[in-house]
Amino acid sequence: MGFFKPPQMPFEDRPKLVTQNDSEQFKQSAGASLLALKRLQELDLSACSKLTDSSITQLFECSVSCPEGMHFPDLQRLSLAMLPEITDASVASVGWHCRSLTSLELSHCPGITDRGLAQAVPHLHRLQHINLSCCNNITDR
Template sequence: MVEPTKESEPNKEMESKGSSFTRTFGNMGFFRPPSVPYQEKPRMVTDEDLGVFREQEGASLLALRSLQDLDLSACSKLTDSSITQVLRYPDLQRLSLSMLPEISDDSLASVAYHCHSLTSLELSHCPHISDQGIARAAPYLARLQHLYLSCCNALTDRSLSMLVQHCKRLRTLDISMCKHISLTTVELLQSQLPFIENVHCRFVAGADLTLLL
């Protein structure tokens, strides 16, 4: 904001003569109102777009070289294309991808491979994450200490076996409401992981949630 000057002040003589246009005329067809960015229809980001982003300075995840903590929870329009091509941070330690219904095993495998310093990973409410994704990712998650997989109903006991085999430093595991995981396998995991402290396994094995309503 600047102080008004004589040059910028309205001409009082002109105000008293004739008609004048105001911003309200834009809604009557005289002028086309400016477009609002968030009203534009989203489009898929292409490889060419990503190349341009890499060359530009500014507010882009691609410009962050030493990122350690990233929370993308509930960014529901993110897809495998976004995750696999952008999330490549070797120093990243904490990542949340919870409530991203469009991502799949490809995203999980890519994150594990490119972000091998992860100590905490949240994937709760990601319905397309399956045993195959855990199998592809686990060998690269040796430093992982906290893993959240609640409501990932495509997971089975096989995923827990992969975690026991590769994620020896795991301290916290949340598999609540994963209906295809058995309590027997949960107990086996607890007995074989030396640092495990908290295993959240409420309503696993297809427990009926309506019993508490």
Template sequence: MAKKHGKRLKSLEVFGCHALTAPCMTYMARECPNLQILNMGRLPKITDTCLAQMMSNLKSLRSLNVTGLTVIRDRVLHHIVRQCPKLERLTISSCPLLTDVSLIEISTYLQTIQYLDVSGCKKVTDTGVQALAMSCHQLQYLDLSSTETGHRGVCLLASYCKNLECVKLSFCKEISQDAVKKLCKSCIKLKLLHLYGCRTMYDLKAIKDTNKNVKVHHDLSVHSSHQA
């Protein structure tokens, strides 16, 4: 009976369940091959071997959240995107070992991805963003907060990712106001823009005037101190 119900399971939320072990999650993946949504962030006992075994059984996944899994590195991400080609939503935030190589993998194997969160992946730069911009044209949501994304990366997104609706660039130190204005002007579907901690933004009004439909979230205290 348990196996029968397992095959029917479509969604599983175990975020932050610290007691869950690698063998437990491997067994779950084997018994729930039709799972489409899996949120397994902040599970400290998960290993890279466990993840590889899980993804080999979860080929129907459409949404995956592995926030804060320190075992996630480029070679693990490579296995995920190869084994789960139906992924439309991927959250890999706060995975400090990931680099631009992972974004290149995503741009190669998940070209129809719509939602991507790489916030806090401090080794991600414009090189990885360029790969996304050139290949992932269905992106609607992109969180690059606290990465090394800069002026060039934002300009490339503006040129090629016309379906973007939400972009988060908070605490990206190298972005420029001109690049952000280009993003707002070119991406006419854009509705939400996060610019917290972006000290290079000196004229919010100019950004907002570029696209009246964009709601800009910004740390105004940072803006004021910059003006002072």
């Protein structure tokens, strides 16, 4: 109707630099976080265009608060399709930290190369399905 101004959404604020202290407080706070989902079996992050190597590795790498060695020990299916910003670093992190994967979707990720797959696949003993369609830097090797 135009008589009132809608409330400002949190994502409309200017981005701020997140400090190490901010990161620690977030890890300790209860709330909506993927890290709270300890028994997660399937995760689809496809087309989340803001995801980068840094965010993927932070999600999967463990800290002291993760004694079993993995944040998501039961994760079986992971989709990282259509993420133009991720590279071999993300794939290597997934391979090292998500060893229960049976299915991995990486289609339309132009930053992934043979090198990243070579680092990840030896750790994925349960992997049965991998989709690499439209990953132009993957060769027949």
